[in-house]
Amino acid sequence: MKSTHEARSLKLVLVAAVAADGGIGRRNGLLFTDVADQRHFRAVTLGKPVVMGRKTWLSLPERFRPLPGRRNVVLSRDAGFEAPGAETARSLDEALERLADEPEVCVVGGAEIYAQALPRADELRLTEVARRWPEAEVFFPALDRTLFEEVARTEAQATDGTLMAFVTYRRRADVTPPTTPAPAVSGSATAAQ
Numbered sequence: 001m002k003s004t005h006e007a008r009s010l011k012l013v014l015v016a017a018v019a020a021d022g023g024i025g026r027r028n029g030l031l032f033t034d035v036a037d038q039r040h041f042r043a044v045t046l047g048k049p050v051v052m053g054r055k056t057w058l059s060l061p062e063r064f065r066p067l068p069g070r071r072n073v074v075l076s077r078d079a080g081f082e083a084p085g086a087e088t089a090r091s092l093d094e095a096l097e098r099l100a101d102e103p104e105v106c107v108v109g110g111a112e113i114y115a116q117a118l119p120r121a122d123e124l125r126l127t128e129v130a131r132r133w134p135e136a137e138v139f140f141p142a143l144d145r146t147l148f149e150e151v152a153r154t155e156a157q158a159t160d161g162t163l164m165a166f167v168t169y170r171r172r173a174d175v176t177p178p179t180t181p182a183p184a185v186s187g188s189a190t191a192a193q
Contacts, residue, residue, distance in 0.1 A: 154167075
């Protein structure tokens, strides 16, 4: 069994659509959906393994379970949970250990999984939406901008006129992610994309 440090050769990328106040979801679904964001999500994740929580998996339309063209790994503490067409893991560490030979792994939600992965993330690929949803129930973890630097930004407009930007943040070179294991999944994660 490799240590978490030895498994760090993979690039860990968090992918999410985030409202101006950090909101990402409500009622086990996304706050924001737009065709341009869906294309961006597909372009960023296609051909790469995606890791998500059980609730994110269940929030996907059945026709997109598993997400096509990607190795899907679903996290659940329930050893009996099955995700047809996907692999299951009981923790983020177990998933990353299993994916250690992959050059890049995308974490696609929900909130608890993002919170576990953010301290070890190498890169964030966020759709920053210039809107707030008062009904938001689930939020992306606070981003410590002393640890990440913005390296790319493409401004865009959703079909409904909402302004958004596709933004890439990269961990600063002088900041090393921790090597301690993440806690097990508690089941309170929700949809992120």
